Amino acid sequence: MEVTANWYLMLGAVIFVIGAVGLLLRRNPLVMLMCVELMLNGVNLTFVTFSRELGDIAGQTVVFFVLVVAAAEVVVGLGLIVAILRRRPEATADDLNMLRG
Amino acid sequence: MVEVVVFVLAAAVCIVGALGVVLARNPVHAALMLVMTLFGIAVLFVAQEAHFLAVVQVIVYAGAIVVLILFVIMLLGVDEARDLQLRSLPAQLPAALIFAAVSAGVLVTVVISVDDPATGLPGLGGAIDESVPNVEQLAISLFGDYVYAFELTSVLLVIAVVSAVVLARRPSRAERADLEALRAEDMAAAEAEAERADGADYDQPAGDDEPAGDDEQPTDDEQPADDEQIAR
Numbered sequence: 446m447e448v449t450a451n452w453y454l455m456l457g458a459v460i461f462v463i464g465a466v467g468l469l470l471r472r473n474p475l476v477m478l479m480c481v482e483l484m485l486n487g488v489n490l491t492f493v494t495f496s497r498e499l500g501d502i503a504g505q506t507v508v509f510f511v512l513v514v515a516a517a518e519v520v521v522g523l524g525l526i527v528a529i530l531r532r533r534p535e536a537t538a539d540d541l542n543m544l545r546g
Numbered sequence: 547m548v549e550v551v552v553f554v555l556a557a558a559v560c561i562v563g564a565l566g567v568v569l570a571r572n573p574v575h576a577a578l579m580l581v582m583t584l585f586g587i588a589v590l591f592v593a594q595e596a597h598f599l600a601v602v603q604v605i606v607y608a609g610a611i612v613v614l615i616l617f618v619i620m621l622l623g624v625d626e627a628r629d630l631q632l633r634s635l636p637a638q639l640p641a642a643l644i645f646a647a648v649s650a651g652v653l654v655t656v657v658i659s660v661d662d663p664a665t666g667l668p669g670l671g672g673a674i675d676e677s678v679p680n681v682e683q684l685a686i687s688l689f690g691d692y693v694y695a696f697e698l699t700s701v702l703l704v705i706a707v708v709s710a711v712v713l714a715r716r717p718s719r720a721e722r723a724d725l726e727a728l729r730a731e732d733m734a735a736a737e738a739e740a741e742r743a744d745g746a747d748y749d750q751p752a753g754d755d756e757p758a759g760d761d762e763q764p765t766d767d768e769q770p771a772d773d774e775q776i777a778r
Contacts (some may be wrong), residue, residue: 451657453553453594456590467567476567479567493599505680506691516611516703
């Protein structure tokens with residue numbers, strides 16, 4: 446038995462879906478942020494798998510950029526959460542309607 | 547054979563951690579479960595010869611991002627972050643589960659049905675040469691073909707830093723007064739809504755206490771919040 450690329454791709458898909466479901470179900474903004482990280486990691490795994498499968502280093506370069514964007518996203522997201530929870534300590538994602546989104 | 551064992555173990559760690567993030571009631575546990583998933587993915591990166599990314603995954607994700615999240619959880623207090631009873635729309639759970647089943651089914655079916663995921667077209671980054679170390683290849687790609695994107699990420703990081711400073715800055719006195727007005731407005735709105743929903747008098751004494759508490763102690767933002775929580 447041999448580990449093929451499909452195994453990795455399926456695992457990446459499963460992690461992505463778990464993260465997406467968590468994002469839909471959870472109401473705590475912090476946990477929603479963690480679920481976004483899960484989705485990003487599922488995609489990163491797929492990128493690395495294709496990078497090896499196609500023999501192309503660009504896939505790993507893209508993962509590097511995804512890491513940078515994830516870090517920036519977490520910084521801004523946590524800043525927003527702190528700013529909002531300072532105003533309303535009990536806020537959940539349902540209460541964050543002041544942007545009228 | 548070793549490959550299979552490594553993959554199965556790492557995949558199990560990843561999936562258990564991912565489910566833990568979604569299902570854990572306490573956000574601290576969710577963050578620790580996230581670390582577990584990230585380590586599992588780092589192992590899978592090593593198994594696919596992406597050594598540099600595995601190291602970065604552990605240092606940046608587990609070492610920086612999750613610590614940042616934990617730091618914010620601690621800053622806000624675990625109690626405040628803990629309102630995790632799924633106060634959701636009635637159809638939310640079934641809808642989310644249907645979404646999960648459909649999307650997982652589609653993705654896995656696509657992966658299984660396509661034998662060879664490669665298109666055969668050449669990539670931008672150049673072929674992986676087994677004789678050159680992974681870090682060196684990544685560096686050549688990053689600082690060669692993708693150098694402009696790399697420079698742009700530095701701009702992105704500066705923007706993120708500036709935004710974090712702006713968002714976390716202590717509000718000035720005038721802004722704090724505005725904030726108080728907004729907060730009082732929120733409280734009044736919530737109270738009115740509760741009354742409308744219940745019909746009974748369901749008043750929240752914290753709504754009245756809280757602005758007074760802030761006026762007395764304008765230098766301390768956290769204190770009134772704690773008082774309010776205890777009052778509930």
